[in-house]
Amino acid sequence: MSNVLNDMEREIEDLLPFYHNGRISAADRARVESALKTSAELRRRLDLIAEEAEIAIALNESVSGPSPRALDALMAKIEVEPKHAAHRLDAVKLGFMERLGGLIGALSPRKLAYAAALAMAVIAAQGVVITGIVPGGPGAPQYQTASAPAVSEGSFVLVSFAPEAKASAIAELLKSLNASITEGPRASGLYRLRIGDKALPKAEAERIIARLQAARDVVVLVAPDR
């Protein structure tokens, strides 16, 4: 029995490791199987490959994993990483309008980008100044306003605005309710509205929520917050 391969068999030999690991196209598999039927030498070489593969697998499996602390160390590094690409805008180099444009373009899904633009318009209509982008929850930047810094006093609701709602309609609704946006959009697209300077009686809060719910062209979702 000759252990010399002809050119065609030599070509098939190169495919044998991939035939053995199962990562081969159907056409090549058929070629290999056809050649194996007629070549004892190719069959012997496939056996050698199987022997090597078994040992390579054993060698790899003899490597135990990294220390259990590795994941904690990684997550600690991630915690101190700058926020994600969508958040990582160079506030120093970019002007406000470029920053705003980049921010809106980076938002995903598209609805959030729309919501962000809408929020800008509403906040501007409320007469507040956007001072910068601050790190927020996962996935979405948030806006800090000069006139409404982290408000904790009052009554709040969470709302989601209709994508097709006009900024002027939102501003008008908020004005009629004496409400203002204090936070958002969150990753979920929700905004936090302050509907009262202090904790409102339950009936009063429910009345305002009912009015928000009734404004279906502007608000698609309302939920109490605190």
Place this chain on the structure above:
Amino acid sequence: MERDSDEDLVRRIAKGDNLAMRVLYARHHLRAFRFLQRLLKDEALAEDALSEVFLDVWRQAGSFEGRSSVSTWLLAMARNKAWSALRKRRESALDEGVAEAMEDEGDDPEVQLQKSDKGAAIRACMEKLSPEHREVLDLVYYHETSVEEVAMIVQIPENTVKTRLFHARKKLAELLKSNGIDRGWP
């Protein structure tokens, strides 16, 4: 409950989802670590490289385009980290005037002792292969990658993958032969 695909996890990571990061790590860290450790032969270095790989996942998830599977993407990043560490180590060894013998074809006492056990001898000789040859054998035999995936991970043309694999196997056979084990190939 339907399990998130790796691609779903990467999309969530791109949005800053820490939990998705933990899940992806749980799925892939062992294989990636083994690949690194087999190349670097140094647990501390392999662990550092693993951390860098997943940190890059966190940083670059938004630019993952899905041209390859996530596991291929991870192995490609791991390979880059490993080779960068290997280069540093080689440079530092040369600086100290130490010639690092990556391959040693001489009759090895370890192999000699194992001649009675062919499997153990193949194992010992496999460990003596160069990192270039070890990596291609590991990728194909253990990580079960295709020609295209090896090409992507190692960044060489597909035909070179086949040639490199052939030479890795040939080198293994030669090492065995020089230690008295003839498998009748090549």
